[in-house]
Amino acid sequence: xxxxxxxxxxxxxxxxxxxxxxxxxxxxxxxxxxxxxxxxxxxxxxxxxxxxxxxxxxxxxxxxxxxxxxxxxxxxxxxxxxxxxxxxxxxxxxxxxxxxxxxxxxxxxxxxxxxxxxxxxxxxxxxxxxxxxxxxx
Amino acid sequence: xxxxxxxxxxxxxxxxxxxxxxxxxxxxxxxxxxxxxxxxxxxxxxxxxxxxxxxxxxxxxxxxxxxxxxxxxxxxxx
Numbered sequence: 598x599x600x601x602x603x604x605x606x607x608x609x610x611x612x613x614x615x616x617x618x619x620x621x622x623x624x625x626x627x628x629x630x631x632x633x634x635x636x637x638x639x640x641x642x643x644x645x646x647x648x649x650x651x652x653x654x655x656x657x658x659x660x661x662x663x664x665x666x667x668x669x670x671x672x673x674x675x676x677x678x679x680x681x682x683x684x685x686x687x688x689x690x691x692x693x694x695x696x697x698x699x700x701x702x703x704x705x706x707x708x709x710x711x712x713x714x715x716x717x718x719x720x721x722x723x724x725x726x727x728x729x730x731x732x733x734x
Numbered sequence: 735x736x737x738x739x740x741x742x743x744x745x746x747x748x749x750x751x752x753x754x755x756x757x758x759x760x761x762x763x764x765x766x767x768x769x770x771x772x773x774x775x776x777x778x779x780x781x782x783x784x785x786x787x788x789x790x791x792x793x794x795x796x797x798x799x800x801x802x803x804x805x806x807x808x809x810x811x812x
């Protein structure tokens with residue numbers, strides 16, 4: 598099972614980033630390469646000075662969803678950033694910032710958390726994606 | 735029971751998906767081919783996840799049991 602999993606992360610809320618981290622770690626455990634492409638608000642969440650912050654939840658979560666997420670966290674669930682870090686230790690996980698989003702947010706590579714491996718454009722992302730699925734979150 | 739032959743034990747009880755599998759994949763790397771790893775997990779997806787992981791990676795689940803919500807797997811490193 599060597600086809601890469603290619604994740605395009607757009608949303609910057611903790612629930613969607615958690616879902617993405619779970620997919621990343623699961624694929625890494627199976628030995629699949631994972632390419633993560635960070636755009637817009639997902640890229641903002643990977644800023645070194647903001648990665649540990651509360652990034653909120655998708656609007657559909659509501660107060661009940663907020664409580665459910667908080668309860669799981671209190672029970673010891675790893676944060677999405679920790680899960681991503683574990684996935685990188687385990688397998689072949691490459692996390693790239695979208696160059697357009699870097700311009701949009703006025704970011705330099707040094708502004709990003711060390712989880713991010715580099716900056717690339719969409720063409721490089723698709724070239725590396727090969728025949729693997731592309732998932733947009 | 736193969737308890738005497740187990741090279742390493744991993745307690746993944748209380749961990750949510752996908753951490754039991756992720757920790758198993760990390761632990762198995764430190765073993766040599768043929769070594770047995772025992773894993774305890776409470777994640778309800780564990781049975782199907784360990785089956786899928788085993789099929790995909792070739793590390794064989796040689797024993798599997800469940801007792802009061804705790805799943806026990808013994809895995810042989812490929």
